[in-house]
Amino acid sequence: MALVDPETLQRELRKLQGWERGEREIAKAYRFKDFKEAIAFVNEVAHLAEARNHHPDILIQYNRVTLKLSTHDEGGVTEKDLAMASACDALL
Secondary structure, three states, rough: EOOHHHHHHHHHHHHHOOOOOOOOEEEEEEOEEEEEHHHHHHHHHHHHHHHHHOEEEEEEEEOOEEEEEOOOOOOEEEHHHHHHHHHHHHHO
8 A cells, every 4th residue: 555645644634633744654642531431442442453454553641542553564654544543533
């Protein structure tokens, strides 16, 4: 799968609320009421990731969960990452 060109990436990120472009990934921080809610979200993301065989980097900081998405085999962001970002947002 080919990398998304910078112009397309910027356009698609405008459709995904809260997602930001990094050097070779896209990322979003989610906030929850407490740790338990944050972990419940992470568990849902884990099931989604397994089903899609596309796994984000996940940072958990009490009630804050940061997801980073990149297609490592391609060295950057692909359509697969944008689709996964949208699917993660739909979990809420």
